[in-house]
Each structure stands twice: as structure tokens, then as C-alpha cells.
Amino acid sequence: MSLLPLVLFLLLITMAVATPLRPGFYSETCPEAEVIARDVMKKAMVREPRSAASVMRFQFHDCFVNGCDASLLLDDTPTMLGEKLALSNINSLSSFEVFDEIKEALEEACPGTVSCADIIIMASRDAVSLSGGPKWEVKLGRQDSLTTSKEDSDNIMPSPRSNASFLIDLFAKFNLSVKDVVALSGSHSIGQGRCFSVMVRLYNQSGSGKPDPAIDPMYREKLNKLCPLGVDENVTVDLDATPKLFDNQYFKDLVAGRGFLNSDQTLFTYPETREYVWLFSEDEDEFFKAFAEGMVKMGDLRSGRAGEIRSNCRVANRKPVDNL
Known part of the structure; x- marks a missing residue:
């Protein structure tokens, strides 16, 4: 009896077993x-400067969709529609070229060694710390996925119109706590959001034809000027009062009714999350600690599927093997 089938089987099993993640x-x-x-x-x-906020968010958008495997970085192919065109990513995520640049530099130094999935984790951490936020030790050793799925991203990633209750349920599926929900929402400490994401709050909250009553009146007036009816909804607005500095201003703004997204402001109006908004608004160190812990926990999400070390983050080296 030939040993070839057994050898192939053992090879596939070995490929599918995830290498333990570890610092260094x-x-x-x-x-x-x-x-x-x-x-x-x-x-x-x-x-x-805006690349910091965009790069940081790649960890969220990648890890929640079938684990941290750089599936988000894959370009579409004739037979595969990828995550770049998903509703939560198109016209929202940018700075893909930063990952290309990091990969190119690492390939020059250490060919075929560092995965694109690990690059997302490292770059997200660095984007935060270089913006004034915490720095934490990252666990590395991920492999890159062979596939990507727009459908999976659309089914998993939350809408900016989601509320705190929805986020709690979503995060719980990934073993992330209520505290993690609030701390990781603090990623909105830096960057901007599109008018598209706030129009319902300003003009038709819950189908009422009226603005969200939770918005501070002066802040609503400001948003009305930046995002009037009929505006190009791709116009961007600062997510908090210090959009280039990673700090706890985001939570201070929520307490004052100046959250930009519905998913932001409901963190303060929802009883289960309000206590953490208060805590982080008053204690930046606590926020930084909780945010770093949440990012590490999120970085542990893995699909368990076979992977590889891509030579180009946009293209898989080989075709996926069925049933793995």
C-alpha cells in the first residue's frame, strides 16, 4: 500500500494546526x-497623518472576519470577491499601501518569514502608540489566509448605526467582554467618520424625522453645518475633539453628548456600558490598560484554517485546499 495518501493527509493536518502565538x-x-x-x-x-487611524482599524476589520489572517488585504480575483468591497470597508478603509510598504521592507530583510497577518497586528499597535496611546507586547506567529469573503464581512461587521446592545452581543461571540466593547470602541479616539454614518442621527433617528435627542444641541448644530441634507456623504468629520491624539477625549465627548456615531453615543446611554465610559473618561491610564488588553485578546482570534506566508499581501501564493 502506498504511503503517499497518508503522507499527504499528515501534511494537511500539520498545515491546519495553528502555531501558538507568542511574543518574540x-x-x-x-x-x-x-x-x-x-x-x-x-x-x-x-x-x-490620517493613516494612523486607518491602519489601526485594520486589526478590527480583519480579526472579526474569520480570525486575524490578513484576508482583508487580499485583492479580488475572477473567482473570489474579497472584503475590500464589504459595506464596512468600501469608502472607509484606506492606507492599504502602508501594509505593502511594510511587507516590502520585511521581504528585503527576511524573505518569506513575516506574515501579513502579523504585520496588521504590529502596525495597528504602532499606529496607536505613535499617536500618543499605549504600547503593548504583541503575540506573533500567524499565517495568512488563502481566501477572503465579502459575504462573511458583510454578515459580521457592525453598522455605524448599531447600538451598544448589538455590539455587546457581537463581541460576546468572540469572548470579548462588555469592558472590552467600551475600551475597544475607544479606537475612535483618532480619525474621522463619513457624513454617511451620521445622517440618520441628524435627520431621521429611528424613522422619527427628527434628530437623535442624545446629541448635545451645540454639537448637533456643528454637525448640521458639516453634514447638511444633500451633502456629499463621503465628506469626513472628526470622531472626537482631538482626532490626531490617542487619548480619553473620546469618552469625555460621550459623557457630553458629543459622540459622532450612534454606536458611540449609545455606550453612554446604555446602562451596562455607561459605567466604563465614566471610568475611562476620568482615568486615561485605565482606558489605555483596557484597550491594550482588548487588542491582545482580539489578536488571539484565529480561524484554524490552513495558511501560508504570502510574499505579496494582496495575493495568495497558492490555491486553497478544499475541506480544511
Whole structure:
């Protein structure tokens, strides 16, 4: 009897078993990996300061959809419609070129070694710390997915019109707590949102034909000027009062009724999340600690499917194997 089927079976099983994540994963194979990633991120922020907020959010948008596997970075193919065109990503996520630049630098230093999935995790951490936020130790050792799915992203990622209750239920599916929900929502401490995401709150909350009563009147007046009816809804607005600085201003704004998104403001109006909004608005250190812990927990999400180390983050090296 030929041993070939058994050898192939064992190979596939080995491919499917996830390597344990750990700090310093590349200490021997690519010891400068984290330094290289941070240097490229720093240069990208000098070139375009808004890239920090966008890069940070890639971890959320990638990890929630079938685990942290860089499926978000794959381009469409004739037979595969990817996550870049998903409702939560199209016209929203940008700075894909930053990951290309980090990958190029790492391929030059350590060919075929550092996964695109790990690049997302490192770059997200660096985007936060370089914006004044916390720095934490990342666990590395992920592989890159062979596939991507617009449908999966559309089915999983929340709408900006979601409320706190919906977010709690969604995060619970990934073993993330109510405290994690609030702390990780603090990612909106930096960056901007589109008028598209706030129009219902301003003009037709819950189909009432009226604005959301939770919005501070002066803040609503400001938003009305920035996002009037008939505006190009891709116009962007700061998510908090200090959009380039990662701090706890976001939570202070929620307490004052100045949350931009419905999913933001309901964190303060919903009893189960309000206590953490108060806590983080008064204690930035507590927010930083909780945010870092939440990012590490989110980074542990994995699909368990076979993967690879892509040479180009936009394209899989090989075709997926069925039934893995």
C-alpha cells in the first residue's frame, strides 16, 4: 500500500494546526521585524497623518472576519470577491499601501518569514502608540489566509448605526467582554467618520424625522453645518475633539453628548456600558490598560484554517485546499 495518501493527509493536518502565538516569535528568524514595521509606520504617518487611524482599524476589520489572517488585504480575483468591497470597508478603509510598504521592507530583510497577518497586528499597535496611546507586547506567529469573503464581512461587521446592545452581543461571540466593547470602541479616539454614518442621527433617528435627542444641541448644530441634507456623504468629520491624539477625549465627548456615531453615543446611554465610559473618561491610564488588553485578546482570534506566508499581501501564493 502506498504511503503517499497518508503522507499527504499528515501534511494537511500539520498545515491546519495553528502555531501558538507568542511574543518574540521572530527573534531568531527576523529579529528586526518589529523595528522595521514601526519605522515604516512612522514614515507613513509623517506623509499622511490620517493613516494612523486607518491602519489601526485594520486589526478590527480583519480579526472579526474569520480570525486575524490578513484576508482583508487580499485583492479580488475572477473567482473570489474579497472584503475590500464589504459595506464596512468600501469608502472607509484606506492606507492599504502602508501594509505593502511594510511587507516590502520585511521581504528585503527576511524573505518569506513575516506574515501579513502579523504585520496588521504590529502596525495597528504602532499606529496607536505613535499617536500618543499605549504600547503593548504583541503575540506573533500567524499565517495568512488563502481566501477572503465579502459575504462573511458583510454578515459580521457592525453598522455605524448599531447600538451598544448589538455590539455587546457581537463581541460576546468572540469572548470579548462588555469592558472590552467600551475600551475597544475607544479606537475612535483618532480619525474621522463619513457624513454617511451620521445622517440618520441628524435627520431621521429611528424613522422619527427628527434628530437623535442624545446629541448635545451645540454639537448637533456643528454637525448640521458639516453634514447638511444633500451633502456629499463621503465628506469626513472628526470622531472626537482631538482626532490626531490617542487619548480619553473620546469618552469625555460621550459623557457630553458629543459622540459622532450612534454606536458611540449609545455606550453612554446604555446602562451596562455607561459605567466604563465614566471610568475611562476620568482615568486615561485605565482606558489605555483596557484597550491594550482588548487588542491582545482580539489578536488571539484565529480561524484554524490552513495558511501560508504570502510574499505579496494582496495575493495568495497558492490555491486553497478544499475541506480544511
